[in-house]
Amino acid sequence: MKRVAGAKLLLLLLWMTRCGHVGSGGPSGHTSVIEVTNGGPWGDWAWPEMCPDGFFASGFSTKVEPQQGIPGDDTALNGIRLHCARGNAERNTHVVESQSGRWGVWSEPLWCPRGGYLVAFSLRVEAPVTPGDNTAANNLRFRCSDGAELEGPGLAWGEFGDWSDSCPKGVCGLQTKIEPPRGLRDDTALNDVRLFCCSS
Incomplete structure (x- = not known):
């Protein structure tokens, strides 16, 4: 299992290098990836985005489409932004965002105290329903370095899964899995996310 996880990380790093996403926050800027096991099954992994060197993700905000009612098509959680900081004096100076869905509005940031x-993080996901209106990821929550927990203003469908592993030195990047718009068919938007742990 460790060999498979290592191979996945190596392939991701090679992809980042080829696609030009390795820079100040590239392989030297993170040491591992944390994931959850309950992400939605639809969509593809987008590009990773990293905090600048010396910055850590101290807060986050979410893009959520409100409940659409019948016969609307619900997508719930559409995007996640990490708010990178270097101490309290430099809060909100750098925001990173991987791909997001097209629906919803961004919330105000929630900050670790x-x-x-x-x-670490946990994702709230609605299991696939057939037939029905699938939403996949609905919300997420983060654990802070002092043990405080922050929960986003997402929707209530589905259940929170297990917590991811913890980053010893904090989170410094993210990558989202997004289903693109499907026209008149059922949309789910954001399905899953993985986070990158800082090395220093």
Whole structure:
């Protein structure tokens, strides 16, 4: 299992290098990837985005489409932004966002208290329903370095899964899995996310 995880990380790093996403926050800027096991099954992994060197993700915001009612098509969670900071004095100076869905509005950032940083996450996902209106990811919550938990203003369908592993030195990047718009068929938008752990 460890060999498979290592191979996945190596392939991801090679992809990042080829696609020009390795820069100040590239392989030297993170040491591992944390994931959850309950992500939605639809869509493809987009590009990764990293905090600048020396910055840690201290807060986050979400893009959520409100409940559409009948006969609307619900997509719930559409996007995640990490708010990178270097101490309290430089909060909100750099925001990173992988691909997001087209629906919804961005929330105000939620910050770890007392200059803390994000270290782990849990995703709220609605299991596939057939027939029915699938939404996949609905919300997420983060654990901060001091143990505080922050929950986004998402929707209530589905269940929160297990917590991811923790980043020893904090989160410094993300990559989202997004289903593109499907026209008149059922849309789900954001299905899953993985986070990158900082190395220093």
